[in-house]
Structures are given as C-alpha cells and as structure tokens.
Amino acid sequence: MERLTTTAPRRTATREPVPTRAVRRQPLRVRVGQTPKADRESRYFDYKVGLSGDHEAYVTYCSDESKSFIKDRKTGKVEETPTTAGSYVLYNAKLARNAEGVWQTTDIASNRGSDECRP
Template sequence: MNRRLTLLTAITLTAAAALTLSACGSDDSSEDTNNDKMAGADAGSETSTSPSPSATASAGRPKITFPSDAKNVFEYEKTGDETKDAALADSTLSVNSVDEAIFEGSTGTKALGFYNTGKALSAYITYVQKYVDDGETWVGETRYFNYKVNLSGDSKAYVTYCSDESKSYIKNRKTGKVDRSPATANAYVLYNASVTKNADGVWQTTDIVSNRGNKACQP
C-alpha cells in the first residue's frame, strides 16, 4: 500500500495561481477534492537534490531528522535564478518537515511551523495528526520530480511537482508491520504549492493542493 492513502481536505489556490500552474501539463481539468501530503525546475543544467534531512541546521533553520529506513529524494535542475532556486530548495524542506512530524508522531515539531504557515500549516497539522491517531508512520523511499517554478514578484512563487510513492509503505508503529501491497496509479501524485518569502528570507509553503493518480506524473 502506498503511504499516501489517507487524504486531507484540499486547500484551494487562488485563481491566479491556478492559471500560473496550468503549465504543469496535467490532463485533469478538475482538482482533486482531497489533499494528500504533501517536493526539475525550469531550464537549467545542474541536477540538484535538497539538503539531507539530517543536514546541520544553519542561519537559525531547524535540523530535520529522518529515521534510517525512510528517505525522500528530490530531483530537479537548478534554474540559475537565485530567487527561484531558493524557493525550490525551501519547498523541499517543507516536504521534509511534514514527514519528520509524522516520524516524531507530533504536530509540534519546530520545522513544521518553520517551513509552513497559514492554510498549509493547518492542513499539514491535520494530516500528521491522522497518522498519529492511526498509529502509523512510513518506510521506504519517495521520489519527487518534474519540478516547475514561476515567480510572482520578489516574494511569492508557485511550485509544481510530482511524487512517486511506489517504493514507500505504511508501517504500524506498535507492531512494526509494513504493508507492502503492490502500488497502483494512486502512488503518483501531482502537487501545486504556493510559497511566500517571509521577513527572515524563508520561503514558507502557504497553500498546497494535490491530485493523486494524475496521469502527468505516472510512468
């Protein structure tokens, strides 16, 4: 069973954001009524990965730690635009912060509120709490790819990307049992995120919508 079976209520982006994000190429004209979890960008030549979850915190940024049996992999090319690349990097840390909260079994982790705010933070808290209430976590590897980023001024951006959850699985915290049922089309998810740079220069995720099983993300 892919680890994103449990869904959240969708957060709707603004109409302007939806128009900007339409470049992602989805053949689904309607947004999913449920929001999942929550990581290449525009033209560039250097393949990049986000900072490791266990990377040393810097400039007041909280350290994010993953267990040894779980991993997020972010695949995108740097755009060469400093602002876009910063927005992309922090969007991956938003993803990591949500998963760290799941692993910790707590909605009060420092990173969750550091990289997310507003409607996104509220939805992520609900999402993480569902894992906690169900006594579940996840193991394996999730891949994030097909990144695109569009700026709206100097402090707002829209980021779209796909995830492949076919190699990540739900794990029962109490028994340690892992559900390794074969993956379906629902293991592939399209995300549209709105990110805004705060006064400290951190690009926080403010809105997030997802479409599970979107054909644009399937192999």
C-alpha cells in the same frame, strides 16, 4: 483533489500562469523509513518553479510513492500494497517570502493519480 493548508491567511484571487524559471529532471530520492507512518522510499521529480513578483512563488512536482508503505510503529510490521495509479501524486505549492526573506509554504494541493506524473 486533496487540499492541505497552513494557518496563513488565504487570498481569493485569480492566479495567472507564471513563467517557469527552473525545471529539475533528475529524481530526488528521500528515505522516509524513520517516520512513524511510512517505510521504504518516495521519489520526487519534475520540479517546476515559477516566480510571481518578488514575494510569491509557485512550485509543482511529482511524487512516486509506489515503494512507500504504511508501517505500524508498535509492531514494526509493514503493510505492503500494490502499485496503482494512485501511487503517483502531483503537488502544487504556493510560497510567500516573509519579512526576514524566508520562503514559507502558504498553500498546497495534491492530485493523486495524476496522468502528468504516471510513467
């Protein structure tokens, strides 16, 4: 499991499962061809959002990266790779509401090759 964190302070507390408030079943398509490292398209689906009090939320979603490829920015050459189990990624994000009421991601973890996201 890959782990990415922001500069926000980390808390070591046991997290209780939170009730699911919303589920998005329709896939969201994002064009990523303008970024320096990727070309083509990533698809995001199966959103689940849970609230824990007024200032904390948890979001899980799947990503289909089977049509996203590495692109060399200098040459413009795209390195196409075959679709594997690792092309499907489960993300778990923790968000906190700041003093201005804006939701910010404070912690995120990914699980590449997750059975939950594979077709």
